[in-house]
Amino acid sequence: MFGLVGRAVESLYYVCVGLWTVAKHTGRAPITKEFPDTMPDLPGAFRGRLALAVNPETSEHLCISCRQCERVCPDKCIDITAHKSPETGKLELIDFKIDHGLCMFCGLCTEVCPTTCIINTNDFEMSDYSREALIYDLKKLTLTQDESAHYFSKKYLPIPKPKPKPAPKPAAAAAKPADGVAAPAKPAPPAAKPAEGAAAAKSAPAATDKPAGDAAATKPTAEKKADDSKDSEKEKAAPEPSAAEGKAEPDKTEG
Amino acid sequence: MSEEKATDKPAQESLSAGPFGQFLLEHGIPSTRLADSCGVETIELEEKHLEGAMKRFRNSAEVALDLLIAVSGVDSPETFDSVYHLWSYSNSNELVVKVRVPKSSVAAGQLPTVTSLTPFWSAANWHERESYDLVGIRYVGHPYLRRILNPWDWEGHPLRRDYKQVVDALNDKNPHSFR
């Protein structure tokens, strides 16, 4: 009988201890972060959306089209289009696509990148209305100079040296071959994709016939050829000359 | 650590029986010593000796290999292996036992068979089911040999080298896949 009473009292005591411990928490500051109002303080190492950095000092694009990231990606979500510049004999980047719908943010591409071009930003709000919208192209991926500087300092990355030869920027370089210089025996394009060979043969005449540097003229063919319809839509939506040039580019290259 | 040994061993002639091989010989069970896996003695047993050998390993006081860590099915180039990793609760003994069923001896449409260890170790139950499911080794004497990780009506054994992946209609139609 007394044992029972004792146990009851003991139980009641421990229940009260528990209640008191919970009640004590009322006096503590809440740990909730009100997300859209206060953004989380993310560490530099955070693996968010992928982006391509430019040199924070000279604003030149850091990508050297080495395709390391494309090779290492476990999800195969990176797609690089590049060609070998006929002038400098160096690889030049034409387009860089990352499908963030496939990406699993493992960060392997950023580790293998020799120029710290591809980096994980702190951005994690990428929700969109279609899966296609998650495919980011070069323009969407490339960071501004300020953003690059921000991430370089946040990630403690050494500022890269400017590229040894002051190579012209991709857009400028793109304009060059179109100046009718396309003739000098175009070395086989970077044969990363077997399909490119076939495409090259087809488009060769078209490329040589085109009036040099006439963006407007090259555009229709480019559109016709573009196997990816949505890409061409994008180009139409952005009628600025640089974009048109960019589009004319693969056409030429493959030719 | 035993990295050096591990890399050197394959070159050696591994005919001399190791301590566990000796132990088995004392009980009249022949075994073949294979290349050590990272310094852990690895022996090959014939399927008919498996049961007896395991019983002795488990029950002997000094060997006491009483913890069946894992049963792995391996589709080797020539054979189907059923690999048993044995540990001990009470000492630091380790042993790898392999039962290799030559592919030539498996009739077409049949599965290689190995004796089940479930009567000795309940632990072997799910491991063997898994091995059956993924590699397709039939464990004779298993009480409930049924697919465990794949759906019950799955066809084929996915971890076999000759397994053809079923085309996934969903991923095939994936509009945004680059490849």
Added chain:
Amino acid sequence: MNPAVFEIGKFARLTVIWLSIIFGAVWAACWAVGVFAPALINASGMPTETASLASEVLRALVPVVAVAVFIPINAMFMVLCERRALALFTVRKGPNRVGPDGLLQTAADAVKLLFKEDITPHGADAVMFTAAPIIFFAPSIIGVLPLLAAASGNHELFRSVNLPTGIFYVLAIASIPVVGIVMGGWASNNKYSLVGALRSAAQAISYEIPLVLSIVAVCLMAGTLDVVKIADQQKDSLLSWNIFGGGALLPYVNLVVAGLQGNNEQVQAIMQHFQAQPLGPFAAVLMVVCCIIFFGIYITGACAEVNRIPFDLPEAESELVSGYNTEYSGIKFAIFFLAEFTNLFVVCSIASIMFLGGGHAPLPGLEQGFTEMLGGILKQLPGSKEIFSPGWLINSLVNPSTVSQAFWIILKTYSLVIFAILIRATLPRFRIDQLMAFGWKRLIPLSLILLIALTYLRELV
């Protein structure tokens, strides 16, 4: 400022705003129906007989209007209050997006639930399935009625619902909801629901007994079943509350007070009283202990009755998915939800009326002082006799004693509700057999023994 204090402040603000909305709305509705409309009819120049009949009908409607307005808003507030209080206990902020400070969160939830598809599962008994939430919900509306009289200090508008056997009626009504649960569980055509419903039936039957016994003990001390009378008996002060023995300790406290004041005559008189009953002090202390334990039993039984943790087995989420309401969605689920919180409110208000002195202040001067002060202010108003003058309006709207009583009963009831939330934040759940064992082997014998002891002690004090 310390963010924790800030959060508590927000919680308090939210509570005050919501409570004033609830009770303001209820009172405004009652006043409109019970005072203003009859006055309008009288003034309209109708034949006297018709007019008096119409006013009579309207007055009789007042309690119904009060309950109909009160229950949905109150349940909405309680859900919000529960979520915010749980957030406070778990160092979070709780709902804070809908409306200022999340004030309208539950209103938004209610709207959402209203617009959700109302699904009747395949193979369910559609009639029973629909009737179950109604049967579950109706008793909580009906059961509140007698409490209104006690809570409003027997206000003339609510006098009609003051039954002489009020508490008996409330308890009888309170045992109906389990029928709804069993119906819902059975009609859902779902094994989890069925198990939940059967558990609920078993639980409700076993825990009703200690619950009723603890109420019986109070009635025994009070000598009546009338809730208004029970509440009125506790009006003196904290010590006359039933939880403290219903005034058993009063003489002793009076003795001490008199001793401190040096009032010898009084001391003598009290001492003489004691000599007549030498066992008195001892019995009084024991009686207080008994009453406190009864209060504990009542709270335990009430938690079980309204399926709150640690007795929420009928809807044990980790075992039975959601128990009897697994298959319910939309408005039917909302009704279950509403009823659950209303039931909690009802048992808490029963506790505050039966044990904690109803609408009476814990200290003697408090209530009277407030009433007099407010009455004084009201008397100052000009033209309070003419009908429809501002003075009349305010005078008929504000009744000092009702305001005071309502304030205290709200305070007490919601303190109990927050205590129930604290329990919910802390305790794990019983297992069904342990629950039954606890009910039948511990609570029922304990309450029976205490009831006998109390009967005896009452004679000795």
Added chain:
Amino acid sequence: MAPEKIEALTSTRLKTDEMIINMGPQHPATHGVLRLLLTLDGEFVKHVEPVVGHLHRAQEWQGQNRTWFQYQALIDRVDYLSGMFTSWAMARAAEKVDGCQVPLRGEYMRVIVSEMNRITSHLLWLGTYGIDLGAMFGFPFYPFREREKLLDLLEAISGQRMMFNYIRIGGVQSEAPPGWFAKVSEFVKEFPDRVDEYEAILTNNPIFIKRTKGVGILKKQLALDYGVTGPSLRASGVPLDLRKTKPYSVYDRLKFEVPIHEGDGDTFDRYVLRVKEMRESNEILRQCLEQIPGGTADELRERRKACNSCGKADCSNCGGDLMIMAKKQNAGLRIKAGEGFDAIESPRGILGCYIISTGGDTAYRFKWRNPSFCNLAALPDLLIDHPIADIMAIFGSIDVILPDVDR
């Protein structure tokens, strides 16, 4: 529950039809997607068949079809609550086959992050166990609060909260960011008080004790038979903890106790044991922070200013014990030919990895030995003759994580 009690409750005179219930795969308390085919007599379980595999992601197949470097990024997903351990098991097995020696600082970093991860795993278990037992509105938030702090720290060092991809073949991926060590030691200081709070709420709570004591007794012999490992085994009184019995990494340099509960091995013992383990892990963390060669990352950075972070292997500031990575991490990472098995002590038990490499950049055969898989196999024997309410108490107490079972 005592058998005679069950006998009384399920007396044959009240024999009723048996009922078959599918608990899961979509059930709020099955910790993922376990399906239990229960045969019930009243509320008592007569037969159980666990159906697993709903979360099968072919992790082994992927191991054989991804390069070593790529697969390292995937294996955190095997057991998502203790990603560091899955990475570590795979890294150790590969290092064993490859014969590569991890530098001392790298080993310490591994121990630090994985002990932090062990605490997070146990904390999550503690919170969800509260939910399993019905304390679902207040208590679970407290462990999750501390877990959140640890995850923030792990995020700062590895880049993500749960898919760390931090422990690699040959070491760890990166040096800690500035101020990281200070934050960890701050956590280590305050954590015991927090554990006291959890215990104040649960350990002595009469309802909790009633729900857990004598429930789901895992007999020693049964545990040995089933190859149950980890806290569940130690709660049954078998002192098998690889950190002590086969000390790997730097565990032989650390002083810590392996808590063993000499009870019946019921759910309460398993609870007590895990709480004790959290305290021990905290202690290990404290020691590691003191012992780590090169001190904190900040100190090391100061030292390395002298040699301008040259990164040479013979530098006294960068090389030797102070390195964190011994193998170059690039896409062409290869492991020497051979086979090997290595296991570590994960929060759930012995987590092993069996690798057969042919010297290429992908594995020939990859096999996980998952503790959850083995522990779950013992579940049917534990559940028999327990009421429905205890299923979750028992299932929760053996701490199974379904992706770890299904791979």
